[in-house]
Amino acid sequence: MSKILIAYASNSGSTFQAAEQLGRILGKKHKITLQKVEDVRLDNVSNFDGVILGTPSWAEEGYEGFPLPAMMKFLRAADGHDFSKLWFAFFGCGDSAYTHFCGAVDIMETFVSKFKSQSLVPPLKIDGYYFDRKNNEAKIESWAKTVLSSL
Amino acid sequence: MFLKPKTEQRLETPITCNWCPGCGNLAIWSAFKRACVQNNWDDSNTAIVAGIGCHGHIINFTKITAFEGLHGRAIPVASGIKMANNKLNVFVFTGDGDCLAEGGNHFIHAARRNQNITVVLHDNAVYGLTTGQTSPRSPKGYKSKSTPDGNVEEPLHPLRLALASGATFLGRVYAGDIPAVAAMLQRANQHPGFAVIQILQPCVTFNKIYTHDFYKENMYALPADYNAADKAAAFVKTMEWGKGQIPVGVLYEVREPTYEENIPQIARRPLVAKPVKNRNIIELYEKYS
Numbered sequence: 001m002s003k004i005l006i007a008y009a010s011n012s013g014s015t016f017q018a019a020e021q022l023g024r025i026l027g028k029k030h031k032i033t034l035q036k037v038e039d040v041r042l043d044n045v046s047n048f049d050g051v052i053l054g055t056p057s058w059a060e061e062g063y064e065g066f067p068l069p070a071m072m073k074f075l076r077a078a079d080g081h082d083f084s085k086l087w088f089a090f091f092g093c094g095d096s097a098y099t100h101f102c103g104a105v106d107i108m109e110t111f112v113s114k115f116k117s118q119s120l121v122p123p124l125k126i127d128g129y130y131f132d133r134k135n136n137e138a139k140i141e142s143w144a145k146t147v148l149s150s151l
Numbered sequence: 152m153f154l155k156p157k158t159e160q161r162l163e164t165p166i167t168c169n170w171c172p173g174c175g176n177l178a179i180w181s182a183f184k185r186a187c188v189q190n191n192w193d194d195s196n197t198a199i200v201a202g203i204g205c206h207g208h209i210i211n212f213t214k215i216t217a218f219e220g221l222h223g224r225a226i227p228v229a230s231g232i233k234m235a236n237n238k239l240n241v242f243v244f245t246g247d248g249d250c251l252a253e254g255g256n257h258f259i260h261a262a263r264r265n266q267n268i269t270v271v272l273h274d275n276a277v278y279g280l281t282t283g284q285t286s287p288r289s290p291k292g293y294k295s296k297s298t299p300d301g302n303v304e305e306p307l308h309p310l311r312l313a314l315a316s317g318a319t320f321l322g323r324v325y326a327g328d329i330p331a332v333a334a335m336l337q338r339a340n341q342h343p344g345f346a347v348i349q350i351l352q353p354c355v356t357f358n359k360i361y362t363h364d365f366y367k368e369n370m371y372a373l374p375a376d377y378n379a380a381d382k383a384a385a386f387v388k389t390m391e392w393g394k395g396q397i398p399v400g401v402l403y404e405v406r407e408p409t410y411e412e413n414i415p416q417i418a419r420r421p422l423v424a425k426p427v428k429n430r431n432i433i434e435l436y437e438k439y440s
Contacts, residue, residue, distance in 0.1 A: 010327060011173055011327050011353075011355075011363040012172075012173050012174060012175060012177040012178045012326075012327060012355075012363075013177060013178035013181050013182075013327060013329045014177070016329060017181065017329070056173070058173070068363075068364075069364060069367075070367070095172045128172065130168055130170075130172075130177050131167055131168065131172075133160070133163070134160075
């Protein structure tokens with residue numbers, strides 16, 4: 001059994017609910033801690049075997065397709081830390097009608113190298129969570145199973 | 152046969168929701184469905200009423216007995232439902248324009264009567280459905296299509312207004328915190344009397360001031376030792392608004408006799424449960440015709 005941290009940033013609740021669903025599925029076989037990213041203590045992160053980060057993509061800091069401020073604050077604070085013993089995985093909610101669909105997920109991924117860590121699985125990009133709930137929940141479940149089979 | 156929702160998905164209608172991506176209404180809708188499942192609210196014990204505005208779509212997307220009032224008239228419809236069957240959980244979903252402009256009088260007088268209903272005020276501080284005009288909650292100086300040179304009026308503060316009018320439960324919560332909204336809905340519904348929840352609901356398309364980031368940066372939770380039964384303290388809290396000064400939580404809660412408890416005809420048994428007497432009114436017609 002692995003200890004997994006799921007840390008998320010959310011505005012309208014879609015990323016939060018996706019994080020909850022991941023937690024329910026992964027929690028059947030592993031010990032899950034579900035937290036708002038602003039509540040995560042950096043000195044506690046190394047106590048986990050893996051970290052799953054989720055954020056929607058918004059216009060922030062003058063860029064479209066950017067993580068929410070709370071996630072960026074976490075990533076910047078974590079920059080330079082050695083998390084080489086942990087694996088990371090990323091997911092996010094977005095809207096493919098925008099130019100940088102789930103751009104925030106790509107930005108989170110670029111931080112993996114700075115953490116000296118690795119992505120466990122390819123990221124999950126959720127398109128219009130609320131507008132195609134059934135299919136998106138199926139997509140989240142499928143990704144969660146991929147995470148499980150990779151552990 | 153009443154619907155007994157066991158999951159939030161079973162409370163959804165076939166209609167695809169059409170709120171903007173990122174809209175606070177999406178989170179309020181999610182929270183309401185969650186609260187329904189957690190509290191076994193269904194068609195047999197709950198009715199919802201919406202006004203006119205973006206918020207009003209909630210009745211189209213939620214499979215539970217629902218009504219839509221004319222603009223500003225959701226509260227009177229809810230009052231009628233409660234009078235007919237005061238055993239029902241009755242929720243009013245209303246916007247700041249709907250509730251405080253067109254429906255301001257109804258809001259005040261329902262609070263004054265302490266009617267046992269819960270008003271869920273989707274406060275996005277604009278008229279979102281009609282593309283972002285200034286509302287009674289828009290801040291002074293707010294520029295929109297209806298006030299291109301800036302709003303010259305001061306905004307209304309709904310919780311202060313409700314408190315002054317006689318409401319006995321005041322809650323405030325940020326839309327994006329789904330568990331907190333669900334818990335507040337439950338607590339407000341459990342309160343006997345007129346309950347108002349001001350939900351800080353960002354309009355991501357038209358309101359560039361009261362954004363998700365704005366609320367996250369400026370909200371603070373009421374401290375554990377805050378006395379929600381202290382009316383004077385509640386008034387002080389309703390005066391707070393601005394940078395780092397937006398209290399969230401239960402600002403006020405006291406137990407007073409409800410309107411329904413004060414009416415002997417329905418105090419013990421709801422009107423709907425009373426048998427209808429068949430009366431011959433032909434004699435009356437003949438007498439007065």
